[in-house]
Amino acid sequence: MPSSISSSDMPGSSVEPVFERPLPVLGRSAWLALVIAIVLMIAFEAWVRSEGVTPSYRNSEGFWAEQRRRINGDAGNGWVFTGSSRTMFNMQLAVWERLDGRRPLQLALEGTSPVSVLEGLADDENFTGKVIVGVAPGLFFSGYEYRRPAIDRYQKESPTQWFGHRVSMLVEPYLAFYSYDFAFPVMLRRQPLPLRKGVELNLDVRKLNNMERDRNTRMWDKVANDIEYRDLARSIWAQNWMPLAKLPEPVQERILESRSKQLDRAVSATKKIQAKGAEVIFVQMPYEGHYATSEIDIAPRELTWDKLIEQTGALGLHFKDHEEMQGYWLPEWSHMTGSEADRFTAAFYGLVQRKLTAREATGGKQ
Numbered sequence: 001m002p003s004s005i006s007s008s009d010m011p012g013s014s015v016e017p018v019f020e021r022p023l024p025v026l027g028r029s030a031w032l033a034l035v036i037a038i039v040l041m042i043a044f045e046a047w048v049r050s051e052g053v054t055p056s057y058r059n060s061e062g063f064w065a066e067q068r069r070r071i072n073g074d075a076g077n078g079w080v081f082t083g084s085s086r087t088m089f090n091m092q093l094a095v096w097e098r099l100d101g102r103r104p105l106q107l108a109l110e111g112t113s114p115v116s117v118l119e120g121l122a123d124d125e126n127f128t129g130k131v132i133v134g135v136a137p138g139l140f141f142s143g144y145e146y147r148r149p150a151i152d153r154y155q156k157e158s159p160t161q162w163f164g165h166r167v168s169m170l171v172e173p174y175l176a177f178y179s180y181d182f183a184f185p186v187m188l189r190r191q192p193l194p195l196r197k198g199v200e201l202n203l204d205v206r207k208l209n210n211m212e213r214d215r216n217t218r219m220w221d222k223v224a225n226d227i228e229y230r231d232l233a234r235s236i237w238a239q240n241w242m243p244l245a246k247l248p249e250p251v252q253e254r255i256l257e258s259r260s261k262q263l264d265r266a267v268s269a270t271k272k273i274q275a276k277g278a279e280v281i282f283v284q285m286p287y288e289g290h291y292a293t294s295e296i297d298i299a300p301r302e303l304t305w306d307k308l309i310e311q312t313g314a315l316g317l318h319f320k321d322h323e324e325m326q327g328y329w330l331p332e333w334s335h336m337t338g339s340e341a342d343r344f345t346a347a348f349y350g351l352v353q354r355k356l357t358a359r360e361a362t363g364g365k366q
Helices: 027-050 061-072 085-090 093-100 115-123 148-156 159-171 184-189 221-225 227-238 249-275 290-298 305-312 338-361
Strands: 079-082 130-134 209-211 217-219 279-284 315-318
Touching (some): 093 338, 115 148, 221 227, 249 279, 249 305, 279 305, 279 338
Parallel strands (some): 130 279, 279 315
């Protein structure tokens, strides 16, 4: 007797037929889908370029990490720029290189206090050069770090992230639509769709610049030449702003606490850099319009900038104190056009050299 009996072996049972369905052959369909995708991509690229956009390197986290690693190589004893977006836009690497003979390293991050970057340089034994630190008061003394993931990326970038960045860099110089401002979710979010009652939508910062292979940054021409686009940028900067005195008391207390904390951090990092023979130069670059009110409201000079320079003993250059830093066009109140940035960088380089020479002659005093 068999050890087991299946239902098909039992009297009266019937075997249900099994139908085998052949897999579809996708040869033509796949090629058709590919052709459609390419046509759509070309059409989208053409539309983006019709808006005045040209290909540019993406200001990605991997890009910043790549440049930061150059400190470990041949850039550690040279000039380094850090700060927020004003330092990115206004400091032109080619102009500085022409005057100094050596190209600086651009480590500024938009919307981000540079204090953490300064602390990283203080702890990095490979950095022995000179660092120019842009101080946008509202950001610097708040400790706000919109681009904190870039700093973290440098500290713990995975091999996969490194490889993805390298692949991305191969196509970035050729595709105008490969920009954060033209990502589909971003474009969808800024469509004038009706909002639910009680919902307010903050406008995202739009494309303002083009970036080169070493993070040298220049303002996008449209910001300067298109009045409507320029006004849009201004409205984004000013949205939701309230004077410090009108904010809820707990918010005011947090702001004042943060101001003190960031000052202490900056002073500590600066002294550590100075102790190893490196130089720190703080700079407040020009601003106007809305920022002429908001910057001094959130971080009064006598309570922030003046204390920073006094407690660090570092060279401090404020645009209100030096003619060389005045008289530049800031289309959207905060950043210079490319040609103005060229002019500013040249004038600022001369100012820095004169001030450093004077400090040496007076034993390190301003």
